[in-house]
Amino acid sequence: SSGPKSQPAATSHTILVVDNSGSMKLRDVANGSSELLQRCKALVSSLSKDLFAEQALLSAGACTDLVSCVRMEDGQTRLLCELLPLNQARVSLLARNAPGSSLLCAPRGEGFYAPALAEAVRLAELGASVLDPTACTTVLFFSDGRPSDKPCDIPGAGAWVCARCTWRNAADELQCVSCASSRLDEYGGDHERGE
Numbered sequence: 001s002s003g004p005k006s007q008p009a010a011t012s013h014t015i016l017v018v019d020n021s022g023s024m025k026l027r028d029v030a031n032g033s034s035e036l037l038q039r040c041k042a043l044v045s046s047l048s049k050d051l052f053a054e055q056a057l058l059s060a061g062a063c064t065d066l067v068s069c070v071r072m073e074d075g076q077t078r079l080l081c082e083l084l085p086l087n088q089a090r091v092s093l094l095a096r097n098a099p100g101s102s103l104l105c106a107p108r109g110e111g112f113y114a115p116a117l118a119e120a121v122r123l124a125e126l127g128a129s130v131l132d133p134t135a136c137t138t139v140l141f142f143s144d145g146r147p148s149d150k151p152c153d154i155p156g157a158g159a160w161v162c163a164r165c166t167w168r169n170a171a172d173e174l175q176c177v178s179c180a181s182s183r184l185d186e187y188g189g190d191h192e193r194g195e
Contacts, residue, residue, distance in 0.1 A: 012064075068127070
């Protein structure tokens with residue numbers, strides 16, 4: 001007698017990183033009618049039609065396409081799903097009766113990119129163990145603006161952008177390589193105080 005069938009290796013892993021910070025409440029997305037959509041609702045609509053529906057057609061119901069999703073909101077990162085088959089992820093992420101664990105949650109607070117990206121890296125590493133060697137991992141990052149993180153909040157970050165000329169300088173540079181402004185200017189230092 002033959003043993004149980006082994007699960008085929010996943011053929012893709014899509015990691016969604018979704019901004020659900022307060023600015024996603026803004027109603028400024030055109031949708032073909034006179035009424036503008038909130039950014040968060042436009043994103044959910046687009047994911048529903050352009051990602052989940054399209055991929056479901058392309059994969060013909062196969063459960064070898066995996067989805068993970070991270071939501072940035074209220075100053076934290078929330079894992080919504082991890083390595084779920086596409087159809088299960090669609091149901092979970094678009095569930096109207098579970099707003100805390102779906103994409104249908106009222107935007108609030110700030111969006112910190114660094115923890116969300118760290119979680120995306122963790123998910124990619126975790127997914128590598130179940131992916132076919134020829135499979136692809138894709139990270140789709142959806143945000144409407146700037147991160148709430150400060151450079152000092154991001155581990156390993158040290159490069160700084162000159163406040164005067166916008167040149168990106170290495171972490172160990174104390175003065176801008178381009179215009180010789182002090183690194184302190186980035187935080188309201190020398191030039192603002194006339195030092």
